[in-house]
Amino acid sequence: MDRFLQMTCFARAVETGSFSAAARDLGLGQPNVSRYVATLEEHLQTRLLLRTTRRLALTPEGERYYAEVRRILDAVAESESSLRDETEPAGLLRVACPTALAHAFVLPLVPAFLARYPGLTLDLQIGDRYVNLVDEGAELAIRIGHLEDSTLRARRIGRFERVSSTTRARPSSC
Template sequence: MTCFARAVETGSFSAAARDIGIGQPNVSRYVAALEEHLQTRLLNRSTRKLVLTPEGERYYAEVRRILDAVAESEMSLRENVKPSGLLRVACPTALSHMYVMPLVPAFLQRYPEMELDLQIGDRFVNLLDEGAELAIRIGHLENSALRARRIGSFRRVCVASKEYLAKRGMPRIPGDLTDHDCVIYTLLASGATWRFKDAEVPVSGRIRVNSPEAARALVNAGLGIGQGPAWLFEEGLKSGRLQIILNEFAAPPVPMQIVYAANRLVPKRAIVFMDFIAEEFSKIPQLNTWGARSKRSSP
């Protein structure tokens, strides 16, 4: 059952074998034996991926509950055991580089028996299907199959270089953005629509990117107006190269959360990671901006 569940969650027999610590042929053999025992096919194999059959989907849901119940029973007898094992955490790119990765050495030093697999990227990771136990998410939680722990918040701002504003002029209201070049981050949940306090404005521009760091670089280069976390543009704002615009129209601060599956056991290694990140993020002013406001935009 463990081999089958991890093959589903990691996407391949070889990845499941690495995760469990046995050879890939053994994983394949165990899953085949399980299918023979049940007299039904659970997985369709191809050279590229594993796909659950309808019977496999139903069986996986039951297996996951059984394995979690076993783990919970064992954990109840080992309350004082130190956190250990591999923890997979999906993290947004820019937030990871700026704030999560600098904390990793201290975390691993505090918990020497743990390993971290940071899955860094801005693609949406489905915790129920892809094997990560935790994910750091930006924005409000909408999936009822998940639970969340708040770890901070930040202001989303509109910025532009002074060079760009000198050429194109200063937008006075959010609607003015339709007459400007905007650098569009394509993985934003709202797409090419920017949210403000009382409005949502469709924007356009000559360049689109799927990386927050690339968007920042392009805004710094004067190629358009950008929108994103204030901390993403902090260096340019401090140097005076960038300027916050439309600040009086800014939407409320955006929450950051660590999410986990509601119907699964939360292992001790995941709990201590959430505690650690929440504690460290609480010390960073840029990540705790509920109700905070910067000075209004300069004319």
């Protein structure tokens, strides 16, 4: 069986949170996606996902394997893109963003962004916890506050002023 397809099914199941959603994204049947992931687990002789009737969760081994699989799949997509000399961005773009910024500024812009770049698939990770870009496979993070020294590149895109809970958050300048 095609190991690349198994890894792709595993990655999409992790990213979408279910075999059904992964199957829809990949144009496969849900039983096939489930079987591909089970075959991959059998090959690796370890459980990658904990399955319940409501959701999937990564095991510690699954977390490590997912980071590697995502790196491999991204490298393949980048290699194929460079061979085709694509000028338009394509593939999966993972973006981590704080909840307040996402709802106020990012989410309203997503439809226009995806219309402009139809080759991109956006995985927007909204939450207020710190996301380690390298460990979690995100390409971009929008952050609020002072950034620690890092080897990653950062660019200020605006200022965000927090206000009391009785008024809405608003940008002070952009």
